Amino acid sequence: GEDVEQSLFLSVREGDSSVINCTYTDSSSTYLYWYKQEPGAGLQLLTYIFSNMDMKQDQRLTVLLNKKDKHLSLRIADTQTGDSAIYFCAESPRDNDMRFGAGTRLTVKP
Amino acid sequence: DTAVSQTPKYLVTQMGNDKSIKCEQNLGHDTMYWYKQDSKKFLKIMFSYNNKELIINETVPNRFSPKSPDKAHLNLHINSLELGDSAVYFCASGDIGTTADTQYFGPGTRLTVL
Numbered sequence: 001g002e003d004v005e006q007s008l009f010l011s012v013r014e015g016d017s018s019v020i021n022c023t024y025t026d027s028s029s030t031y032l033y034w035y036k037q038e039p040g041a042g043l044q045l046l047t048y049i050f051s052n053m054d055m056k057q058d059q060r061l062t063v064l065l066n067k068k069d070k071h072l073s074l075r076i077a078d079t080q081t082g083d084s085a086i087y088f089c090a091e092s093p094r095d096n097d098m099r100f101g102a103g104t105r106l107t108v109k110p
Numbered sequence: 111d112t113a114v115s116q117t118p119k120y121l122v123t124q125m126g127n128d129k130s131i132k133c134e135q136n137l138g139h140d141t142m143y144w145y146k147q148d149s150k151k152f153l154k155i156m157f158s159y160n161n162k163e164l165i166i167n168e169t170v171p172n173r174f175s176p177k178s179p180d181k182a183h184l185n186l187h188i189n190s191l192e193l194g195d196s197a198v199y200f201c202a203s204g205d206i207g208t209t210a211d212t213q214y215f216g217p218g219t220r221l222t223v224l
Contacts, residue, residue: 035187043215044199088153100153 004101006089011107018076022089022105027070029091034063035072037086037103046074046087076106084108113137116201116216123191124224131219133201140205141165142184144176147198150155159175159184188221196223 012018024032031083035043049056049063049072056063062075076083076105086103114135123129135142144156155177158165164176173189188195198220204213 043202043213046214090153 004089004091004099006087006101006104007031008102009105009107012079012110013107014079014081014110016079018074018079018083018106018108020074020076020087020089022072022074022101024070024072024091025099026090026091031092032063032065032072033088033092034061034072035088035090035100037088039085043088078101079106079108081108081110102106114154114201114203114214114216116199116219118219119217120220120222122222122224125191125193127191128189129191129221130185131199131201131221132176132183132185133216134183135201135203135214136182137203138212139203139214140181141203142178142181143202143204144184144186145200145215147200147204153200157184157186191221191223193223196221 010018010020031048033048034046036046037043047056047058047061047063048064051067054065060077063089064073072089074087084107086105088103089101091099117132121129141158141160143158145153146156147153156170156174157167159176159178161181162178175187175188176184178184184201186199198218200218201216202213
């Protein structure tokens with residue numbers, strides 16, 4: 001496909017784990033990213049993974065990469081209400097180009 | 111201090127008008143970008159400047175003209191605005207190097223064309 005694809009909505013209970021999935025398009029992408037957008041704010045880089053890695057862990061965040069399937073996921077452990085936001089997956093198929101998904105709106109219920 | 115700032119935050123204007131959106135970054139980055147976010151939240155790159163020089167110019171109507179007076183500023187001027195130009199426009203800055211191309215985004219400018 002030509003688009004970076006993500007499901008649009010995810011709802012979890014506070015304290016549960018959240019898993020946001022993404023399918024990207026270009027197997028030559030060197031870096032893959034997860035951004036967080038809170039209401040009225042710009043995109044904040046959460047984490048990224050280099051394409052020769054399978055997994056990256058950063059505190060409550062775990063990124064898994066399956067290059068064969070071009071599948072990227074973001075797991076948030078012990079999800080908090082402050083994690084409610086839109087999460088964007090992005091790939092960088094060439095220098096100075098970023099291709100973003102449509103974003104997954106994460107809602108955390110108390 | 112805001113790293114990447116854009117003005118105005120909201121812009122409402124009539125079809126046919128000419129308007130500008132300003133972007134400034136204080137991160138010392140060499141590269142700045144303009145993205146358009148459509149109604150489905152998909153971000154598409156429009157332009158990229160590196161040290162005041164245009165390096166990416168995607169298929170964007172020539173009514174859109176970026177201007178970079180210095181490497182800390184990248185303004186977007188739009189002539190003869192059309193209804194389809196309504197969107198949120200994001201400015202970003204970053205460094206090109208051997209490490210991850212991290213980009214820092216501004217808060218966005220919501221443009222509404224009536």
